[in-house]
Structure formats: C-alpha cells, structure tokens
Amino acid sequence: MRLGEPGKMQSTINITPLVDVVLVLLIIFMVMAPEMRKGPDVNLPNTTKPSEQGDERGRVLVSIDEKGALWINDQMVAAQDFGDALRTAAADDPDSRIVIRGDARLNFREIRQAMLAIEQAGFRGVGLIANRAGAQGEAHAIQ
Amino acid sequence: MQFNRDAPGTELQSEINITPLVDVVLVLLIIFMVVVPLLMRGYDVDMARTSAEPVPAQTAEERLILSIEPTACRVLEPPAGEGLPADCRVTLNDQKIPASELSSRVAQILGGQSAEKRVLFLAADDRLNYEGVLRILDLAKSDVEGLKVEFIPTD
Numbered sequence A: 001m002r003l004g005e006p007g008k009m010q011s012t013i014n015i016t017p018l019v020d021v022v023l024v025l026l027i028i029f030m031v032m033a034p035e036m037r038k039g040p041d042v043n044l045p046n047t048t049k050p051s052e053q054g055d056e057r058g059r060v061l062v063s064i065d066e067k068g069a070l071w072i073n074d075q076m077v078a079a080q081d082f083g084d085a086l087r088t089a090a091a092d093d094p095d096s097r098i099v100i101r102g103d104a105r106l107n108f109r110e111i112r113q114a115m116l117a118i119e120q121a122g123f124r125g126v127g128l129i130a131n132r133a134g135a136q137g138e139a140h141a142i143q
Numbered sequence B: 001m002q003f004n005r006d007a008p009g010t011e012l013q014s015e016i017n018i019t020p021l022v023d024v025v026l027v028l029l030i031i032f033m034v035v036v037p038l039l040m041r042g043y044d045v046d047m048a049r050t051s052a053e054p055v056p057a058q059t060a061e062e063r064l065i066l067s068i069e070p071t072a073c074r075v076l077e078p079p080a081g082e083g084l085p086a087d088c089r090v091t092l093n094d095q096k097i098p099a100s101e102l103s104s105r106v107a108q109i110l111g112g113q114s115a116e117k118r119v120l121f122l123a124a125d126d127r128l129n130y131e132g133v134l135r136i137l138d139l140a141k142s143d144v145e146g147l148k149v150e151f152i153p154t155d
Helices: A016-036 A079-089 A108-120 B019-035 B099-110 B130-141
Strands: A051-055 A059-064 A070-072 A075-077 A097-102 A126-129 B039-047 B064-068 B089-092 B095-098 B119-124 B148-151
Touching (some): A070 A079, A108 A126, B039 B130, B064 B099
Parallel strands (some): B064 B119
16 A cells, blocks of 8 residues: 555455464464473383373373482472372372373383382372374384 | 456455465464373373282283393383384293284284283383383284283282
8 A cells, every 4th residue: 555546445454463473472382382391301211102191181190200209290209208199199089090201211110119109009000101203103113 | 467467457466375374373373272281192001909809800821921021122221213122022921922023912812802801911020121111012002902901020
C-alpha cells in the first residue's frame, strides 16, 4: 500500500506478529525442554525396541546416577532412607508405577539392589527406562 | 507470466506466501508442547518372589531361564555402538547359544504359549554392565508379544 496510490485495500491478514510470537514460543520450549526433566542428568542406556512407558506424570522416578547415588524424583536420598522416602513419594499407594532411570555405565548390581529395595518397600514391578537407539530400525543385529 | 501480461486485473503476487511456514512452525510448537511432558520408553520387569510362594502358572521345570555370564558375554563396560559384542553367548535353559540367535529361540519356545505362561526368567550377573543387560533383554523380548520378564538371583 503505497501512499497516494488510489484506494486498494490490503485484503490479507498481517500475520508477521503472529509468526514472531510463535517463533519465540517455539524457542522458549526448545530451550526449556531439557531443563524440565525431573531428577539428575542420567545417561540412559540405548536399546533398539524399548516399549512405551507413558510420561513422567503419575510415575515415581527413581534415578541412579553414574556414581550409584539414588534419587527419588528431584531429591537425592541415602540408601538407608530409600524405602521410607519412596513410600512418601508414592503417597503410600502400593499401585504406584515406579520407573528406574539408571545410568548406562553402572553395573547391573546397582540396578538389582534398587529393584530389591523397591520391592521391599512394598511395590511390585518397575519400568527400566531406556532410550531408543538411532532410528535405523532393524539394525539390532549383532555387530 | 508471459501469457497474462496483457490480461486486465491480474497482478504478480509479490509477497512470499508464508502460510505453509506458519503451519509448519505451529505444528512443531504443538509437538514440542506435547512431548515436553516427557514420554518415556523402557521395559517392564519384575523381581521374582524369593519367598516360598510358588509362581502360579509355572512349575520350576517349565521355566525358561536366560542366564548371562560375564565370562561368556563380556559386557563389563557399556557396549560400543549398537548391539552386542559379536562373541557374546548366553545360556538359555542350560544351552549355550550365541546372542544373535536369542530372539528366535525365545520366540520358538514361548511363541506358542498362552499369555500368562510367556514369562522369561532372567538371571544376570551382578558384574555385567547395565546397558549390556538391557540390550540382551531387548533382544530376548523383540520377537514375542507381551513377554513378561522376571529377574531371578544368580546362584
């Protein structure tokens, strides 16, 4: 719409501000996504076909970091307080779903001990969380 | 637009059409907003009860036990790349088999069973690397639908 040009209405909506806002929102979400994870940074094992475990809401997250320290959701707990802290986190509901986010560099011993402790605290069954290794599909053949 | 040059009432559209761009960006935004609540993937496992309580669906002889020994499958460190070391061997009901045959063997044994009998008992040595154990578990589960996994202690 140049000035002086005889009356031509701009018939399209100006969506530039909308695009600006959306892009900014997108960037905010992209930056925030890794920060919003509960618990410590854990280098999860990579496997080919882990099945869906739902999202983090409604789950009790037990994380085991590379040093073998135990975390429940966002808090590090000592091994001797683990059972009590777990029952508190699960609000004493024995049907709570518990997942273990264990570091890939750990020995199986740490995971097994955590599973035992979870069972001793009165919960049945856990989910062992893994990342799906690269999207090369059926490349799970032995190297 | 050679043809339309003289036609009255047509004009070249001089603006970039950004509607598709907006569409794509909005979809990306929605994907991020949905994924941020953090979907997780993993394996449902159980600890076999160590007490005297018997496992209802199975007698001890019927159990399919997969044991992993660090001497036969050397995964004491996170395995490099994807998959497992080529010489990895596991023990399935006292039979040593290469890990590459594991998924087909398990499918062969448990594939025809009823759902509640599809249970694999896994005895993994404490010294093994966790990622290695999970990869073997992944392999064992990959060809059978709804396979339940129970960990049992090694002897």
